[in-house]
Amino acid sequence: MSATPREMANAIRFLAMDAITHAGDGHPGTPLGAADICTALFTRHLKFDPTSPRWPDRDRFVQSNGHGSTLIYALLHLAGYEAFPIEQIRRFRELGSHTPGHPEYAPEHGVETTTGPLGQGIANAAGMAVAEAMLNAEFGDDIVHHHTYALVGDGCLMEGLGHEVISLAGHLRLGRLIFLYDANRMTDDGPASQAVSEDYMARFACAGWHVQECDGHDQDAVAAAIAAARADPRPSMIKCNTTIGFGVPRIQGQRVAHGGKLTDADCVAAREFLRWPHGRFVVPAEVAGEWRKAGRRGAEARLAWEARVAAMAPEARAKFERLMRGELPPGWDQRLLEYKRAATASAPTQPTVRSSGEITRALSHAIPELVGGAPDLEAATQHKRDMRPFSDGDRNGRYLHYGVREHAMGAMMNGMAAHGGVVPYGATFLVFSDYMRHAMRLSAMMSLPVVWVFSHDSIGIGRNGPTHQPVEHLASLRAMPNMAVMRPADAVEAAECWQLAVANRAAPTVIVNSRQPLPPVRLTHTDENLCARGAYVLAGPVGGARRVTLFASGSEVSVALQARALLHEQGVPTAVVSVPCWELFDRQDLTHQADVLGRGTVRVAVEAAVKLGWERFVGEDGGFVGMSTFGASGPEAELFRHFGVTPEAVVEEVRRRLPAAAPSPALAAA
Numbered sequence: 001m002s003a004t005p006r007e008m009a010n011a012i013r014f015l016a017m018d019a020i021t022h023a024g025d026g027h028p029g030t031p032l033g034a035a036d037i038c039t040a041l042f043t044r045h046l047k048f049d050p051t052s053p054r055w056p057d058r059d060r061f062v063q064s065n066g067h068g069s070t071l072i073y074a075l076l077h078l079a080g081y082e083a084f085p086i087e088q089i090r091r092f093r094e095l096g097s098h099t100p101g102h103p104e105y106a107p108e109h110g111v112e113t114t115t116g117p118l119g120q121g122i123a124n125a126a127g128m129a130v131a132e133a134m135l136n137a138e139f140g141d142d143i144v145h146h147h148t149y150a151l152v153g154d155g156c157l158m159e160g161l162g163h164e165v166i167s168l169a170g171h172l173r174l175g176r177l178i179f180l181y182d183a184n185r186m187t188d189d190g191p192a193s194q195a196v197s198e199d200y201m202a203r204f205a206c207a208g209w210h211v212q213e214c215d216g217h218d219q220d221a222v223a224a225a226i227a228a229a230r231a232d233p234r235p236s237m238i239k240c241n242t243t244i245g246f247g248v249p250r251i252q253g254q255r256v257a258h259g260g261k262l263t264d265a266d267c268v269a270a271r272e273f274l275r276w277p278h279g280r281f282v283v284p285a286e287v288a289g290e291w292r293k294a295g296r297r298g299a300e301a302r303l304a305w306e307a308r309v310a311a312m313a314p315e316a317r318a319k320f321e322r323l324m325r326g327e328l329p330p331g332w333d334q335r336l337l338e339y340k341r342a343a344t345a346s347a348p349t350q351p352t353v354r355s356s357g358e359i360t361r362a363l364s365h366a367i368p369e370l371v372g373g374a375p376d377l378e379a380a381t382q383h384k385r386d387m388r389p390f391s392d393g394d395r396n397g398r399y400l401h402y403g404v405r406e407h408a409m410g411a412m413m414n415g416m417a418a419h420g421g422v423v424p425y426g427a428t429f430l431v432f433s434d435y436m437r438h439a440m441r442l443s444a445m446m447s448l449p450v451v452w453v454f455s456h457d458s459i460g461i462g463r464n465g466p467t468h469q470p471v472e473h474l475a476s477l478r479a480m481p482n483m484a485v486m487r488p489a490d491a492v493e494a495a496e497c498w499q500l501a502v503a504n505r506a507a508p509t510v511i512v513n514s515r516q517p518l519p520p521v522r523l524t525h526t527d528e529n530l531c532a533r534g535a536y537v538l539a540g541p542v543g544g545a546r547r548v549t550l551f552a553s554g555s556e557v558s559v560a561l562q563a564r565a566l567l568h569e570q571g572v573p574t575a576v577v578s579v580p581c582w583e584l585f586d587r588q589d590l591t592h593q594a595d596v597l598g599r600g601t602v603r604v605a606v607e608a609a610v611k612l613g614w615e616r617f618v619g620e621d622g623g624f625v626g627m628s629t630f631g632a633s634g635p636e637a638e639l640f641r642h643f644g645v646t647p648e649a650v651v652e653e654v655r656r657r658l659p660a661a662a663p664s665p666a667l668a669a670a
């Protein structure tokens, strides 16, 4: 006798309960409540093949309510994913297991993205749906045609990020995006009604979504709703009414089901209630067999797909396979070398954000899969050049009009990068990085190749005032592990930073640009990417051995160069080190580091931002010229004077540290 759909869902429930009680930790409410929804999805609709977790045309499944991670682990185990044998379910939440506290990015195992911070998963899903729509438009239904499903809880829909994404996905009519809403109307603190009273059905509908409601414990109803969702050209939301903690008499429908302690007695009572006379971690053969059958459903489709790929025209096939490998087109960075050579020759005095915009224009021709966006700051950031908008009517566009939705942009770029086949970058003002900080953090955690571009990087923006003047942002982003923060000083460095950012397919990069024009600092061309060193001696000492080392990044490199000129007038041999990227400097050999650091010389750093962290360059006795307060509104040059970020202030910091034995010529003459 084959297993019933309810028994198949119960297998998820008991694996989850056994994992949670074994670990003594975990959230039972979601796996117990949403087991029927996911069984209907995995056994009747989801296109996947556990023997090929990275099959490019698989449907994507994102469990956005990642606190209930035992759900996805049980699903992957039951469906037959190699990375999830029963031992892994036993090792739930253990260090080094494939079954950690929240789902973590492991597409090779079957986990599409890291979730847990509520709202991120559904936004990732929307980004995946964008990538799918772009690739579908280019390669056709035979090669790319898959759905993105996200299991969504009340929490994801309360988050502001959730709303940004609902609004944008509806506007873009992402028809192959389907949200399965686990509508148990309960959150950690109790009934969701304590904090929300709006009608979610109406909210999605008014954003242009196809909406349905069904009994989330009736698998036929859920499966039928998914079929209708797939048939509709709009993104779909299926409100699946469920009981949180379903099957455990003491907790079901109660607040405590969300994350309360599950006892052995609960497991006994649930086994009785759901008629599950099997031991811990035991899935009876007929249920396991039925699940394996469901897991094998997709193999035929995958083989047929592989045959279609093999039959593609050679050029299209080569491009498709290159995109799926995540490789850039051969010779893509030639354009950057040309840009660098031209910039050295023309030596423009211009904002680095303009250089960055020119560079993305060149890259958009060299890398057709480059996908850009700048949440309603296209004019101010200039990162749209030559790019066609991606819209409901034109899926071949590669520029997303995100609207004023930074957080959605960030999390959607992560989804695009996780999906593969596109190379996302997004540009906005540096202060607004705070609005998408969590998405940035997750891109670093997942090592996703997203390029985070910022402009308006300091008090140099002038009259917009302190709300728009970043002060602590460089330090805070530099503190983020696995995130390379780059701040180019001129057009040449901007090209070098972009080269490094795009070439790095294994981690995200931040590129921070100025709004105000900056004079060129790199006046002779070299093919070598000097920014790759993280920090390098830009200008050496004159008239003797180096006595002073000045460190600066971005707009302050020219301040340091002016200070060096003043010091040279005073007979003090001074080197200027440009420091575009601390993270890359950390990876250099000790000889290069020592050469740059100039230990034993007087060391002063200048940056129009807070000092935090510069001690590592200047040492405990070194000096710093920068900001210690928020900025102010006023003309840019006046602000630099007002806050004392000037060549004269740098010279003063140096002079206070020069040994008395070496007075300046001016002082000696006096």
Ligand SMILES: Cc1ncc(C[n+]2csc(CCOP(=O)(O)OP(=O)(O)O)c2C)c(N)n1
Pocket (backbone or CB within 6 Å): 029, 030, 065, 067, 068, 116, 117, 118, 119, 152, 153, 154, 155, 156, 184, 185, 186, 187, 188, 189, 244, 258
């Ligand atoms: C951004 C964010 N804020 C808070 C939390 C902590 N948290 C985890 S689950 C949860 C409640 C979620 O409720 P719901 O999505 O309805 O899940 P359910 O209780 O139904 O399982 C909260 C507040 C989080 N993970 N992410």
Ligand SMILES: [Mg+2]
Pocket (backbone or CB within 6 Å): 153, 154, 155, 182, 183, 184, 185, 186, 187
């Ligand atoms: Mg809930």
